[in-house]
Amino acid sequence: MAPIFSTLLSLSLVSSFALAAVSPAAPNAAPLARRDDEKIPFLDYTAIEEAAEAAVSEDLRRRGLLSDDDAALKKRTPGCGTLRVRKEWRTLTKAQKKSYIAATKCLQTKSDFGISPISNKMYDAFTYIHENNWFAFHATASFPPWHRWFVWLREVTLQEVCGYSGPFPYWNYTMDWQDPFASPIFSTDSEVGFGTHGTVPYQAMTGATGFKVDNGAFANLKVNLPEPHYLTRNFTLWKDTPTSVGGSKPAFGQWMGPEQLKKTLAANSFWDFEKVLDGIGAPQSLGIHNAPHFNNNGDWYGPGWLANTPYFPFASTAPNDPMFFVHHAYVDAVFWKWQQQSGKQWLYGGSTNISDPTQNDAKLTDTLPFSGFGPDVPVALAMKTENFPLCYTYNF
Numbered sequence: 001m002a003p004i005f006s007t008l009l010s011l012s013l014v015s016s017f018a019l020a021a022v023s024p025a026a027p028n029a030a031p032l033a034r035r036d037d038e039k040i041p042f043l044d045y046t047a048i049e050e051a052a053e054a055a056v057s058e059d060l061r062r063r064g065l066l067s068d069d070d071a072a073l074k075k076r077t078p079g080c081g082t083l084r085v086r087k088e089w090r091t092l093t094k095a096q097k098k099s100y101i102a103a104t105k106c107l108q109t110k111s112d113f114g115i116s117p118i119s120n121k122m123y124d125a126f127t128y129i130h131e132n133n134w135f136a137f138h139a140t141a142s143f144p145p146w147h148r149w150f151v152w153l154r155e156v157t158l159q160e161v162c163g164y165s166g167p168f169p170y171w172n173y174t175m176d177w178q179d180p181f182a183s184p185i186f187s188t189d190s191e192v193g194f195g196t197h198g199t200v201p202y203q204a205m206t207g208a209t210g211f212k213v214d215n216g217a218f219a220n221l222k223v224n225l226p227e228p229h230y231l232t233r234n235f236t237l238w239k240d241t242p243t244s245v246g247g248s249k250p251a252f253g254q255w256m257g258p259e260q261l262k263k264t265l266a267a268n269s270f271w272d273f274e275k276v277l278d279g280i281g282a283p284q285s286l287g288i289h290n291a292p293h294f295n296n297n298g299d300w301y302g303p304g305w306l307a308n309t310p311y312f313p314f315a316s317t318a319p320n321d322p323m324f325f326v327h328h329a330y331v332d333a334v335f336w337k338w339q340q341q342s343g344k345q346w347l348y349g350g351s352t353n354i355s356d357p358t359q360n361d362a363k364l365t366d367t368l369p370f371s372g373f374g375p376d377v378p379v380a381l382a383m384k385t386e387n388f389p390l391c392y393t394y395n396f
C-alpha cells in the first residue's frame with residue numbers, strides 16, 4: 001500500500017486515498033499509547049456534558065421522538081454571552097498576529113495533562129488526539145464536526161493556557177489559489193510569518209524527507225510525534241505546478257479556488273457536502289479540504305508523508321504544522337457558511353465507515369472521540385458554533 005502516497009501526482013489515486021490506501025485491515029505499526037488519564041482543568045466537564053445531553057434531546061425533539069416538555073432539559077445549558085468572531089489572517093493587526101504565533105509556540109512549554117505519549121507537552125497533545133482513532137473522523141460524516149471541535153479546543157487552549165486574547169484566525173486560501181506559495185501567510189518574518197521551507201534537505205525520520213523549516217516564526221521548531229524531529233515542509237509541488245487546467249502536470253490550485261468553493265457550498269445534503277469537501281468518490285478532485293494538505297509534503301501532509309515509514313497508516317502528524325489550524329479554521333468557515341443556508345443547520349448523515357461511503361448510518365447522536373482531551377461529545381453538540389460551549393461565529 002505504501003506507493004499510493006508517493007504517487008501523489010496520480011490524482012485518481014489520491015481521491016481514493018481514504019477508501020483504499022488506509023484500510024485499517026493492514027496495520028504496519030501499533031498506534032501510540034496514551035500515558036495516563038488526567039482531566040483538562042480549563043474545560044468545564046459538567047457543563048459540557050449537560051450541554052451534550054441537551055443537544056441530544058433537542059435532536060430527538062426535532063425528530064418527534066421526544067416531547068417539548070422533556071426537551072426542557074435544554075434549560076440546563078449555559079448560554080454564551082458574547083460570541084467570539086473569527087477573522088481572516090490578513091485582517092489581524094500585526095500585534096495580534098505576533099501574539100497568536102507566540103501563543104502557539106508557548107504550547108510547547110506547557111503540560112499536556114498526560115495526553116500525548118513521548119513528550120508531555122500541550123503542543124504534541126493536539127497531534128496525538130488527531131492521530132489516535134483517525135479512521136473514525138476522516139472521510140466520514142464525522143469529519144466536519146470533529147475538526148470543528150478540535151480547532152475549538154485549540155482556540156480555548158491558546159486562550160486559557162497561553163493567554164491569547166485576539167480573534168482566532170483562519171486562512172482563506174481560496175484567495176491564493178493561483179499561487180498559494182506566494183500567499184503573505186508564508187512570510188519569512190520572524191514574528192508574524194508562518195515561513196516557507198528551508199533550503200537544506202532534511203531527513204526527519206526513515207522514509208520521510210523534506211526541508212527543515214528554517215525561516216519565519218517557526219524556524220527550527222522541534223515537534224515530537226510520531227518521533228522527535230524538526231518541523232518539515234516541502235512546497236515544491238506548489239511552486240512548480242501550473243494552477244490552471246490544461247497543463248501537462250495536474251492542476252493543483254483549482255481544488256482550492258473560488259470555483260471549487262462554490263461547488264462545495266452548493267451541495268444539497270450533508271453527506272454531499274462532505275463528499276465534495278473531501279473529494280470522496282470524485283476522481284480528479286482533491287476537494288477544498290485536502291488541497292492544502294496534498295499540495296505540499298512534510299508534516300502538514302499527514303499520513304501521506306509517513307507512507308514509507310513504520311508509522312503509516314496509524315499516524316497523521318498534520319497538526320505538527322501550525323498551518324493546520326488556520327487551514328482547518330477555514331474548512332470550518334466553509335462548513336459554517338454551508339450551514340447558514342435555509343434548512344441546513346441540523347442536516348447530518350452519510351457514512352461512519354471510511355472504507356464504505358455508501359454505509360448510510362451517521363447520526364447526530366454519534367460520539368466524537370477526543371482521547372481524553374475533554375469529554376467525548378455527540379455530533380449534535382458540534383453542529384452550531386453559536387451554541388455553548390463553542391460560542392463563536394464568522395461574519396462573511
Ligand SMILES: *[C@@H]1O[C@H](CO)[C@@H](O)[C@H](O)[C@H]1NC(C)=O
Pocket residue numbers: 088172174175257258333396
Ligand atoms: C474567501 O475568499 C473568497 C474569494 O476567493 C470569497 O468568496 C469568500 O467569501 C471568502 N471567505 C471567507 C470566509 O472569508
Ligand SMILES: *[C@@H]1O[C@H](CO)[C@@H](O)[C@H](O)[C@H]1NC(C)=O
Pocket residue numbers: 201202209210211234235236237297
Ligand atoms: C520535495 O518534493 C519534490 C516534489 O514532490 C520531490 O521531488 C523532492 O525530492 C522533495 N525534496 C525533498 C528534499 O524531500
Ligand SMILES: *[C@@H]1O[C@H](CO)[C@@H](O)[C@H](O)[C@H]1NC(C)=O
Pocket residue numbers: 353354355356
Ligand atoms: C466498513 O466497510 C468495509 C467495506 O465495505 C467492511 O468490510 C467493514 O466491515 C465495514 N466496517 C464496519 C465497522 O461496518
Ligand SMILES: [Cu+2]
Pocket residue numbers: 130138147
Ligand atoms: Cu484531520
